Each structure stands twice: as structure tokens, then as C-alpha cells.
Amino acid sequence: xxxxxxxxxxxxxxxxxxxxxxxxxxxxxxxxxxxxxxxxxxxxxxxxxxxxxxxxxxxxxxxxxxxxxxxxxxxxxxxxxxxxxxxxxxxxxxxxxxxxxxxxxxxxxxxxxxxxxxxxxxxxxxxxxxxxxxxxxxxxxxxxxxxxxxxxxxxxxxxxxxxxxxxxxxxxxxxxxxxxxxxxxxxxxxxxxxxxxxxxxxxxxxxxxxxxxxxxxxxxxxxxxxxxxxxxxxxxxxxxxxxxxxxxxxxxxxxxxxxxxxxxxxxxxxxxxxxxxxxxxxxxxxxxxxxxxxxxxxxxxxxxxxxxxxxxxxxxxxxxxxxxxxxxxxxxxxxxxxxxxxxxxxxxxxxxxxxxx
Amino acid sequence: xxxxxxxxxxxxxxxxxxxxxxxxxxxxxxxxxxxxxxxxxxxxxxxxxxxxxxxxxxxxxxxxxxxxxxxxxxxxxxxxxxxxxxxxxxxxxxxxxxxxxxxxxxxxxxxxxxxxxxxxxxxxxxxxxxxxxxxxxxxxxxxxxxxxxxxxxxxxxxxxxxxxxxxxxxxxxxxxxxxxxxxxxxxxxxxxxxxxxxxxxxxxxxxxxxxxxxxxxxxxxxxxxxxxxxxxxxxxxxxxxxxxxxxxxxxxxxxxxxxxxxxxxxxxxxxxxxxxxxxxxxxxxxxxxxxxxxxxxxxxxxxxxxxxxxxxxxxxxxxxxxxxxxxxxxxxxxxxxxxxxxxxxxxxxxxxxxxxx
Numbered sequence: 001x002x003x004x005x006x007x008x009x010x011x012x013x014x015x016x017x018x019x020x021x022x023x024x025x026x027x028x029x030x031x032x033x034x035x036x037x038x039x040x041x042x043x044x045x046x047x048x049x050x051x052x053x054x055x056x057x058x059x060x061x062x063x064x065x066x067x068x069x070x071x072x073x074x075x076x077x078x079x080x081x082x083x084x085x086x087x088x089x090x091x092x093x094x095x096x097x098x099x100x101x102x103x104x105x106x107x108x109x110x111x112x113x114x115x116x117x118x119x120x121x122x123x124x125x126x127x128x129x130x131x132x133x134x135x136x137x138x139x140x141x142x143x144x145x146x147x148x149x150x151x152x153x154x155x156x157x158x159x160x161x162x163x164x165x166x167x168x169x170x171x172x173x174x175x176x177x178x179x180x181x182x183x184x185x186x187x188x189x190x191x192x193x194x195x196x197x198x199x200x201x202x203x204x205x206x207x208x209x210x211x212x213x214x215x216x217x218x219x220x221x222x223x224x225x226x227x228x229x230x231x232x233x234x235x236x237x238x239x240x241x242x243x244x245x246x247x248x249x250x251x252x253x254x255x256x257x258x259x260x261x262x263x264x265x266x267x268x269x270x271x272x273x274x275x276x277x278x279x280x281x282x283x284x285x286x287x288x289x290x291x292x293x294x295x296x297x298x299x300x301x302x303x304x305x306x307x308x309x310x311x312x313x314x315x316x317x318x319x320x321x322x323x324x325x326x327x328x329x330x331x332x333x334x335x336x337x338x339x340x341x342x343x344x345x346x347x348x349x350x351x352x353x354x355x356x357x
Numbered sequence: 358x359x360x361x362x363x364x365x366x367x368x369x370x371x372x373x374x375x376x377x378x379x380x381x382x383x384x385x386x387x388x389x390x391x392x393x394x395x396x397x398x399x400x401x402x403x404x405x406x407x408x409x410x411x412x413x414x415x416x417x418x419x420x421x422x423x424x425x426x427x428x429x430x431x432x433x434x435x436x437x438x439x440x441x442x443x444x445x446x447x448x449x450x451x452x453x454x455x456x457x458x459x460x461x462x463x464x465x466x467x468x469x470x471x472x473x474x475x476x477x478x479x480x481x482x483x484x485x486x487x488x489x490x491x492x493x494x495x496x497x498x499x500x501x502x503x504x505x506x507x508x509x510x511x512x513x514x515x516x517x518x519x520x521x522x523x524x525x526x527x528x529x530x531x532x533x534x535x536x537x538x539x540x541x542x543x544x545x546x547x548x549x550x551x552x553x554x555x556x557x558x559x560x561x562x563x564x565x566x567x568x569x570x571x572x573x574x575x576x577x578x579x580x581x582x583x584x585x586x587x588x589x590x591x592x593x594x595x596x597x598x599x600x601x602x603x604x605x606x607x608x609x610x611x612x613x614x615x616x617x618x619x620x621x622x623x624x625x626x627x628x629x630x631x632x633x634x635x636x637x638x639x640x641x642x643x644x645x646x647x648x649x650x651x652x653x654x655x656x657x658x659x660x661x662x663x664x665x666x667x668x669x670x671x672x673x674x675x676x677x678x679x680x681x682x683x684x685x686x687x688x689x690x691x692x693x694x695x696x697x698x699x700x701x702x703x704x705x706x707x708x709x710x711x712x713x714x
Contacts, residue, residue: 027507027509028509029419029507029508029509030419030506030507030508030509032419036418038418054418056415056416056417056418057415057416057417057418058413058414058415059413059414059416060413060414061393061395061411061413061414061519061521062386062387062389062498062521062523064559065422065423065555066422066428066500066502066555067428067430067498067500067555067558068555068556068558068559068562069426069428069554069555069556069557069558069559069560070558070559070562071423071424071426071559073424103563104563105559105560105562105563106559106562106563106566139508141419141424141508143423143424145423146559149387150384150386150387151386151387151432151496151498151521151523152384152385152386152387152660153558153561153591153592154562154565155562155566162418164418164419164508166419166508181547183547184547184548185545185546185547185548186545186548187545187548188542188543188544188545188548188581189542189581189582190538190540190541190542190581190584191541191542191543191544191545191560191581192556192560197426197556197559197560198422198423198424198425198426198555198556198559199425199426199549199554199555199556199557199559199560200426200556201424201425201426201427201510202421202425202426202427202428202462202463202503202554202555202556203426203462203548203549203554203556204510205425205427205462205463205511205512206460206461206462206463208511209463209512224545224546224547224548224581224582225546225581225582227547234510235510303509
């Protein structure tokens with residue numbers, strides 16, 4: 001069936017796959033809903049925004065994305081409350097960030113009205129895929145990529161902007177053990193670390209594999225010059241609680257301006273917790289671990305929300321963290337999820353209603 | 358027609374597009390030959406190596422290459438001499454380098470025997486696309502990319518290894534003006550700069566656009582820590598001739614181990630020219646330009662072979678270079694092309710015969 005509302009054409013599936021999905025056994029990011037959004041950039045403008053059945057693309061092997069990694073993405077989630085209403089969390093931030101990422105990667109910015117209309121239409125169509133219940137959500141993956149044919153290293157003239165939806169459970173199960181980077185690095189000053197550029201992630205796979213072989217799930221990256229200061233983990237920003245002060249690295253052109261990160265800072269400040277946004281030296285972290293003042297480490301990110309870190313490795317030593325009765329990680333995770341799932345007030349106006357059953 | 362020799366299956370086109378091609382008006386890397394090579398990695402091994410008609414791929418929008426830039430490539434060329442014999446230039450180096458790049462990007466290495474057999478079969482089939490005449494060549498683009506479906510940031514379990522062939526003329530026409538990076542950077546210590554990882558190239562498009570707006574074609578990157586030392590340009594290594602000494606940056610995990618670069622060093626050493634492989638400070642370059650000891654700058658790379666630089670920009674000043682009667686750039690370019698096109702002896706054993714008419 002082909003219908004058109006406003007500017008986005010909609011082609012619905014004839015048979016939904018929803019009934020076939022085992023929502024209790026989802027692998028993160030590998031199941032997709034019935035529909036996706038696709039829009040093409042050509043001749044200097046975005047054309048033909050369309051919602052179509054989720055399915056494969058037909059794309060040239062010479063498309064620039066394969067050769068030059070000219071691609072950016074975002075990660076968002078939709079949450080359903082007990083009344084069947086579906087909410088996003090601060091989607092304006094994701095919209096602004098993908099365009100910031102695009103600019104750094106020489107990709108044309110995407111129009112605000114099409115972005116939000118696409119989300120509304122897509123979520124309305126596939127709202128049955130958003131499961132209620134805390135921990136369940138629909139992961140939303142907007143991305144843009146270079147599709148022009150050409151194996152010469154210059155910006156593409158053609159792009160696709162796509163939004164995929166994937167039902168998920170929580171990203172991490174259990175606590176996370178991290179290792180502090182001493183050899184490899186994630187990004188350079190003047191580089192693309194602050195952008196959600198595709199290549200930033202692939203570049204971390206090898207060092208992360210080495211970390212996994214030693215029993216750590218993630219790497220906490222340090223500055224590439226000296227490996228002296230703590231920056232971020234590959235899929236999350238990182239917070240350190242020393243005594244009762246919460247410390248996290250300032251954003252820069254190396255560090256992603258995380259939406260969960262800035263939300264945690266707002267929640268902490270509202271609670272009267274001292275938040276110190278500054279560079280934390282690895283040596284200071286080790287000292288704090290040794291003298292007992294290091295209370296918690298946790299990661300923040302859309303996929304993981306809040307991930308408590310149970311141990312960190314450095315210089316072949318492992319530093320275990322004790323569980324805290326008044327854990328900030330637990331408190332902020334609860335507060336964030338209460339807002340996301342419409343179980344509490346929304347003092348900052350972060351909830352964004354988008355569809356309902 | 359489906360035939361199989363050794364392990365690589367071959368499906369030929371029914372009608373060649375060769376007669377339609379205007380070889381005098383080629384845009385670099387945008388015309389492709391009749392056939393391509395494709396091989397899939399799945400369940401821990403490379404399977405089904407095949408030569409098939411060049412054409413689009415059918416690929417999931419959730420394939421990891423689009424989201425995480427897990428992809429690497431190589432650039433090689435085939436040259437035809439006046440007798441119709443087709444040669445590659447040091448292909449063993451490209452083979453070793455793509456596997457080195459793959460390792461850094463957590464991509465499984467590709468088998469040597471399939472790589473070379475694929476090149477032999479593909480070049481034999483499409484040898485009519487290699488035009489004789491100095492400057493004409495067939496650009497060869499092997500690449501590997503992550504094809505597993507999944508929007509979670511972890512290495513793919515599935516990959517495609519593809520080889521495309523593209524008839525080309527010389528990459529640059531005329532001299533190149535470069536600007537020295539003072540704000541943006543290309544790679545970090547401990548990063549993926551030494552790998553031909555897709556994302557390294559897309560990351561340079563924006564700063565290169567800024568340079569183009571100021572009249573420069575390329576950026577010469579400097580160290581990301583202090584922007585104090587000269588490293589490489591985005592698609593070529595860079596050589597500086599001060600008096601009669603040839604200076605180029607040492608390879609590192611930030612700088613690509615260029616095959617043309619190492620060939621130039623060999624040619625220079627054979628000619629008794631002093632070659633100084635060391636970090637050259639920007640300040641030293643500016644001093645040399647001011648006192649007249651800077652004779653030449655040139656880039657080296659497979660696409661461009663040797664690109665003489667006619668001017669460099671730094672601190673909003675432009676330093677023009679005078680043409681040299683005894684230009685090293687001209688000499689090395691001639692010597693390299695004489696070897697590549699089988700017009701001279703091959704003292705280093707760089708020529709690799711692969712097909713003939």
C-alpha cells in the first residue's frame with residue numbers, strides 16, 4: 001500500500017513480523033522492526049523522504065562509504081509507559097549532534113522537520129514493537145552515509161539518511177570491568193573524536209579485543225599524547241566518584257558530548273552533589289583507589305544508560321571497587337529510567353511524547 | 358557463462374562495456390571494468406571466491422560497515438607496455454599492507470593465494486581495459502568490509518573482500534598547492550593512521566574542503582600534539598628537498614608506510630642522494646623557504662605517483678617554490694614510470710608481469 005502524508009511517503013508491509021519476535025531473547029541491535037525511513041541527497045538537496053519496509057539496500061561496491069568511511073550515526077531510544085504512551089528522551093539533542101557530526105565529516109546537514117516527522121510517523125507505525133516494562137525499549141539508529149560511486153578520496157555528492165528501529169533489552173548485563181588505555185588511543189586533538197563518525201568505532205575493535213582477552217569488557221581511553229588523563233570509553237562517557245565528588249572529563253574535540261552524560265550532570269547538580277568537570281589523571285585515580293577515596297566508576301550512554309564499573313585494570317594490576325550503599329550509579333540510573341518510562345515528574349522537560357497505543 | 362578454474366569461480370559478462378568508454382575523458386575512480394572479484398567471510402573462513410560482472414551489492418542497512426567504519430582498502434595499478442604486456446608494481450607490498458590494516462581494524466586477514474589468483478584472473482579477463490601509453494593505467498582497488506547485520510559496536514563476524522578495477526589517467530594534473538595543518542589533525546599515536554582504514558579518509562574531507570576554499574588542494578598533516586612536525590598528506594607521503602638532501606618523515610602508527618615512498622627512497626639512495634628519514638619541523642621548513650635552501654616539495658602515492666608541490670601555506674603566508682632544473686620529483690617520476698611501463702631495467706625487481714594481450 002502506498003500512501004503519502006505531508007512530504008514523507010509511506011509504504012507499509014503487507015505482513016508484520018512482530019508476532020514472530022521473541023522479546024525475551026533479543027541480541028542488542030540485531031532485530032529490526034517492519035519499517036525504516038530512507039531519504040536521498042542528490043544535486044544539492046535531500047529528496048524523496050520515505051518510510052518503506054525494512055530490507056536490504058542495492059548499493060554500488062564503489063560507493064564512497066565503503067572506501068572512505070564517510071558516515072555518521074546517532075543512538076536514541078523510545079520507551080513505553082504502562083498506559084501505552086511512547087516517549088523519546090531529549091531527541092532534540094540527538095538531532096543537533098548528528099548534524100554536528102555530519103558537518104565534521106563533510107556530510108550535508110539533515111532538515112529538522114523531516115527528521116522529526118520521520119520519527120513520529122515511523123514510531124507511530126511500529127509502536128507495537130516498543131515493549132513496556134523498565135529495561136525494554138526500541139533502539140533508534142539514524143545514520144547518514146556517502147553513496148556516490150567513486151574510488152577517489154573526496155567528499156561524496158550523494159548520501160542516504162536512514163532510520164532503523166530495533167527492539168532491545170538493556171545493553172549490559174551485570175557490572176563492567178574496564179582497562180585503562182596505555183598504548184592505543186581513540187582520537188587526537190583536531191580529529192573526529194567528538195563526532196559519532198563510523199570510523200571512530202571500528203578503530204576501537206582491535207584494542208577492545210585485546211582488553212577482552214584479559215577479562216575487561218571496555219577500554220577507558222586516555223589522551224593520545226601521554227596516556228595520562230582519563231577521557232571516555234568507546235560506547236560511553238565515564239564518571240568517577242572520589243569521596244562524594246563526581247568527576248568527569250570535559251568535552252572537547254576528542255570526547256563525545258554525551259546526552260546521558262549531560263543528563264547525569266544535571267541530576268547530580270540538582271541533588272547538591274559536587275560535580276567536577278575536569279581532566280582526571282590516571283595517577284590520581286590509582287591513588288584514590290589505593291587510599292580508599294575512590295567510591296565508584298560508572299559509564300553513561302544511550303545504549304547502556306548507566307553501567308557500573310566493578311574493577312579497572314592498569315599497569316597489569318586490577319583495582320576492584322566495592323559496592324556502595326548510596327551508589328550514585330544506582331540512584332542516577334533509577335532517576336533517568338523513571339523519567340524515561342514516565343514514572344516520575346520530568347523537572348527538566350526531557351520527555352518527548354511521540355506515539356501512543 | 359559459469360566456469361570454474363582452481364578455486365575461483367568465474368561468471369563473465371555477456372556484453373562488454375569496453376567499447377563505450379571514452380578513455381580520453383576519465384574521471385579518476387568512477388569508471389569500472391566489466392568484472393569484479395568478491396569473496397565472503399563467514400563462520401570463521403573466507404568462502405566462495407568469485408569473479409562476477411561488476412554491479413551493485415545487495416546489503417543490509419544494518420551492515421556494520423555503515424555504522425562502525427570497519428573497512429580497509431588498498432590502491433594498486435596495472436600498467437601496459439607497448440607490446441601489450443601488463444605489469445603490477447610491487448603487489449606483494451599491497452598484499453602485506455592490507456592484511457596489516459585489517460589486523461588493526463579487527464578484520465580477518467585475506468589468504469595470499471586467493472589474492473594473487475584473483476588479480477591474475479581478473480586482470481587477464483579485463484586486460485583490454487588497460488590502455489598502453491605512459492600515464493594510462495588500470496587502478497586496482499582491493500577492499501574488505503564488515504557485512505554482519507547489527508547496530509552494536511563490536512567486530513563483525515562476516516565480511517566481504519572485493520577487488521574493483523578502474524581505468525584511469527594521472528590523478529593530478531598540474532602542480533599541487535598544499536597547506537600545513539595548524540588546527541585539524543589526521544591521526545593520533547596509538548590510533549589507526551598507519552592503516553588504510555576507511556575512516557581515516559572521510560575524516561580529512563572537511564579540513565581539506567576548508568583548505569580548498571583557500572586555494573590549496575591538499576593538507577600536509579602535522580603531529581596532533583603540537584602541530585610542530587610535518588607528517589603526510591591525506592593521499593600521499595611527502596618529501597622535502599633542502600639543499601640536496603631529501604627529507605621525509607619516518608613511518609609510525611600515525612603515518613602510512615607508502616610503497617611509492619619507499620621506492621623513492623631506494624631510487625634516491627641508488628643515485629647517491631642523501632636521504633634523511635626524520636621528523637622535519639615546520640619551523641625548519643619555513644626557515645629553509647626563507648633562506649633559499651628549500652628546493653622542492655613533492656608527494657608520493659600510488660594514485661598520484663609523484664606530485665610536485667608548487668607552494669605551501671602556513672600562518673596565512675604562501676611560500677612559492679621555484680622550478681628546479683635538476684628536479685628530484687621529475688627524475689624519480691620518470692624513473693618510476695619507466696620501471697612501471699617496462700621502459701627501463703628493473704634493478705630492484707619491482708615489476709610483476711600479470712597478463713598480456
